[in-house]
Amino acid sequence: MDMLGALAGGFATALTPQNLLYAFIGVLLGTGVGVLPGIGPALTISLLLPVTFGLDPVPAFIMFGGIYYGAMYGGSTTSILVNTPGESSSVVTAIDGYQMAKRGRAGAALATAAIGSFVAGTIATVGLMIGAVALVGLAVRIGPPEYFAIMILALLSVTGLSGSSVPKALFATAFGLALGLVGMDNQTGQLRMTFGISELEDGIDVVLGAIGLFAVGEVFWVASTWRAQQDEERQTLRGPARMTRDEFGRSIAPWMRGSVIGFIIGVLPGAGAAISSFMSYAVERRVSKHPLEFGKGAIEGVAGPEASNNAAAGGNLVPLLGLGIPGSGTTAVMIAAFQIYGLQPGPLLFDQRPDLVWGLIASLYIANVALLILNLPLVGLWVKLLDIPKPLLYAGILVVSAVGVYSIDRRPSDLAVVFALGVLGFLMRRYDYPIAPLLLGLVLGPLIDLNFRRGMIMTDGSVLTLLARPGTAAILAAGLILVLVPQLVRLYGRVSGRRELASLGEIDD
8 A cells, every 4th residue: 555545544544533532632631731840741641541441542542642742732831921841842942932921922932832833743744654654664674683773772862862961871771671671581481580579470561660650750759849849920921822924934944944853853762852942942043043032032942942842753753653662751651552452563563553553643634733723722721720739630640540550450569569660760850860761671671682582593692793783783883873972962062151052961851
């Protein structure tokens, strides 16, 4: 089936009344969680995993896709009006967006964010469609050694781009790999790192890891810090959310540049939306005809980063759908969702479940349109979500997490594992250890183990032969580059005094 024919079939799936409803639910949920500080798409999808057990996978993933795209947009609203980014990727938007709001141009800032999100989301979805299909064609021609190297590449790139300290990121990655290997060895039947605890013989489920690290860990963090958090003065929206002709003209090029930057950075494993938005802001400040306005309310400083972080969401889905390898915390949680339904994302999924893959891709186009239609009229409603008392909000998240986890297998031991991981997630936040590498290590650990062993069988047990294969060597070299380059960029930023480069990657995605 050609790509356009497959996409037409995807729209036939996505446009059924049931799937349209789930797409709109996903967009609304995603925008709502994007507005609320600290509650991102990874946490929301984690909470919804147990709830979607009774659903067919197609509407479930259509809803997850809407949540992902909606959350990328939602963070801009509070960044502009309250100077409180809902998502880490919206931190850059707050720099100029809040200043525009203070000058009475909140409507223009919200409009450029909404239209930029639509443009970038559409471009990224086209790129996702083309890129994922290209990766599928490549994936069927590579073997276990190359898959092993690609997974190492994903971990190395996340390590290089997560947090300000490489040793801390390396520790988080190694700890995640260790957690992923807990349980029974599926080839020898030997128990590994169970310490005599029978409940660990089946390993640590990725769903438990996602809920514990993201949801429960976030609740513990907020509970320990919420009294110290300061609220910014809230700006009001005066008049409709629209731009002048000059502001629209100044936004077009940043939308396009941000879309390209965001998608390319998003495809790289570990280089999430926060990285791409910082890079887009740096580019816009360099090429702008109004550089002195940056930091004081430059509309390019809102248009570029907002387009970039939305395009990065589409880019993140390329390695997930094309190779079955997650590149961010959110796509790692989506891997867990696939596993719940007994599915493995990657090249075989395009043949086994084309309705799911192409229905999801088509629904992302629909989600973009829905975001543009719904969000500007409802901006007042989204800001009111910030009035929900934090103790009530996070207590509800804790209850939903506990009930959802227990409903999976009805085992009290699962609750113990989740709360232990929640404490771990809190301690990592407290001491500035990135969480995304740990979750990716948990997801990829068993797959790395499996493909490494298969590669060793192919090379008669020779590690040097395995690593010297041209494809494997090239991929591992790229991984080392992705570790070294961010450190060199940060070093250059510190030496040159450019804060946006010095802090590159310090915001966990």
